[in-house]
Amino acid sequence: MLAEMAIMIYNMESIVYRTAVDYDLHKDISRQSAIVKFYCSESLDKIVDFAVQIHGGMGYSQELPIERIYRDSRINRIFEGTNEIQKGIIAREVIKKNGKV
Numbered sequence: 400m401l402a403e404m405a406i407m408i409y410n411m412e413s414i415v416y417r418t419a420v421d422y423d424l425h426k427d428i429s430r431q432s433a434i435v436k437f438y439c440s441e442s443l444d445k446i447v448d449f450a451v452q453i454h455g456g457m458g459y460s461q462e463l464p465i466e467r468i469y470r471d472s473r474i475n476r477i478f479e480g481t482n483e484i485q486k487g488i489i490a491r492e493v494i495k496k497n498g499k500v
């Protein structure tokens with residue numbers, strides 16, 4: 400679980416930095432930012448879920464902050480454009496570019 404968490408964190412950092420570079424180069428980042436929002440919010444949920452699992456019952460207990468982080472992470476798939484809407488944006492861009500990503 401720790402390895403999978405590390406992989407997702409590495410991937411998240413990579414796509415955030417790559418998109419930030421494209422933004423600084425004044426490129427259109429509408430597709431990339433939707434990918435970043437979707438991937439990071441989905442990954443965060445998985446990472447926090449692993450954190451709960453690693454700590455067993457204590458991870459679920461309000462005695463540790465993990466339970467609060469677990470609840471708080473969930474909203475990221477809903478606000479700032481739900482992840483279903485992000486997928487719509489990504490798919491539209493893929494179609495516009497004839498399948499190129």
Ligand SMILES: Cc1cc2nc3c(=O)[nH]c(=O)nc-3n(C[C@H](O)[C@H](O)[C@H](O)COP(=O)(O)OP(=O)(O)OC[C@H]3O[C@@H](n4cnc5c(N)ncnc54)[C@H](O)[C@@H]3O)c2cc1C
Binds near residue numbers: 482483
């Ligand atoms: C804690 C919190 C803070 C918030 N802060 C802000 C804020 O600061 N500013 C602000 O403007 N808003 C804010 N919101 C509102 C938030 O942006 C909306 O909840 C969000 O956009 C989803 O809209 P909705 O709740 O009306 O759900 P709906 O639009 O009713 O969506 C319900 C479900 O249907 C899906 N769905 C809807 N349309 C489609 C479609 N075309 N294709 C596929 N699936 C679809 C959605 O993905 C979702 O799963 C906040 C919400 C919460 C809970």
